[in-house]
Structures are given as structure tokens and as C-alpha cells.
Amino acid sequence: MSVYILVVDDEPDVEALFRQQFRRDLKSGRFMMEFAPSAPAALQRAADIKDPSLILILSDINMPGMTGLEMLPKVRAERPDVPVIMITAYGDAETRRKAIENGAVGLLTKPIDFALLRLEIDNRLGQAA
Template structure:
């Protein structure tokens, strides 16, 4: 069974950055990362991965059309079993509050601390960090 992490961001360079940071994990098959360029695309993909192999959704907040905060309650309703971590360039208290109230398990600020993110993924995989 493949374990999926769904990354939602409208900026094309984000996929390359994540693939570079998690190169060893992806090459070894430890998990698979999928990338959605928008919140609506992410909602479709989250609904398609029906089994428990989807273990984490990482979503940017500021995207054109539907924002990550707008997507959050929809994806939590559809997939309450999947934790969501929001990513933002603005880690202010109001944004953090909105994300947590919307059902996010955490908020990462850009530039992303990949050591912290790797720890979160290890926790989701049930492995000691």
C-alpha cells in the first residue's frame, strides 16, 4: 500500500521544492506525494483516495479562487480521518486561529521548516521522530 501526502499549492515551484526535500523518501517508496494546483482539485483528489493511505494534507492558504481556509471545512467534512496542516507566508495570530478553528492540526509558515515537517510526517507514519 502506498502512503499518500497531498500538497496543495498554486505555485509551480513548490512541487519541485518538496520533491527535492523528500527525494530519499520518495525514491525509497516510503510515501508518495501528490500535488494539486488548487483547492477544488485537492477536494476531488482527496475524495478519490478512499482508503486510509491518505495520511496528510498540506495546503497553502493564499490561492486564487478557493483559499486553503475555504477548502479546510470541506475537506474535513469529506475526510475527517485525514489531518490537514496549513501553510502560509503570514503566520499571524488571526490566521493561526482561523486555521485551527477550521480543523487544521497545525500551521507552518514560509519558508517551510522541513525538519519540523519531516517530524510531522514521521508522526503520521507512526515512526519515532
């Protein structure tokens, strides 16, 4: 079974950054990463991956159109089995509160601590096995 992580961010350089950080995992097939440039595209992708192989969604908060915080309750309603971690440049208490209230399991601030994210991914992979 292929295991997917969905990364949602409107900045094109984010995909290259994630692919570089997780290149060994991706090359070995430990998990696959899908990238969505917007919240609506992410909602569609989350709906398309029907089986439990979608194990984590990482979403930026500040995006044009629908924000990550606006997407969060929609994706949680569609896929309550998939944890969502929000990513923001502004890790203030109010943003954290809104993210958690809307169903996020965590909030990462930019620049992303990839060691911490790797631990979270390892934990999700362990739960999916």
C-alpha cells in the first residue's frame, strides 16, 4: 500500500524544499508526497485518495482565496481520519488557538523544523502500519 502525505501551499518553492528534505524517504517509497497549490485543490485531492493511505495533511494557513483555516473544517468533515498540521509564518497564540479549535492536531511555524516534522511523520507511519 502506498502511503500519502498531502502538502498544501501556494508557494511553488515549497514542493522543492519538501522533496529535498524527504528525498531518501520518497526515493525508497517509504511514503509519497502529493502537493496542492490551493485549498480547493487540496480538498479535491483528499477526496480522491479514498482508502486510508492518506495519513497526514500539512497545510499553509495564509493562501489566496480559501485560507488553510477555512479549509480545515471542510477537510476534517470529509476526512476525519486524517490528521492535519497547519503551517504558518505567524505562530502567535491566537493563530494556534484557531487552528486547534478547527481540528488541527498541531501548528508548525516557518521556517519549518524538519527534524520535528520527521518525528511526526514517523509517528503517523507507525500508526498506519
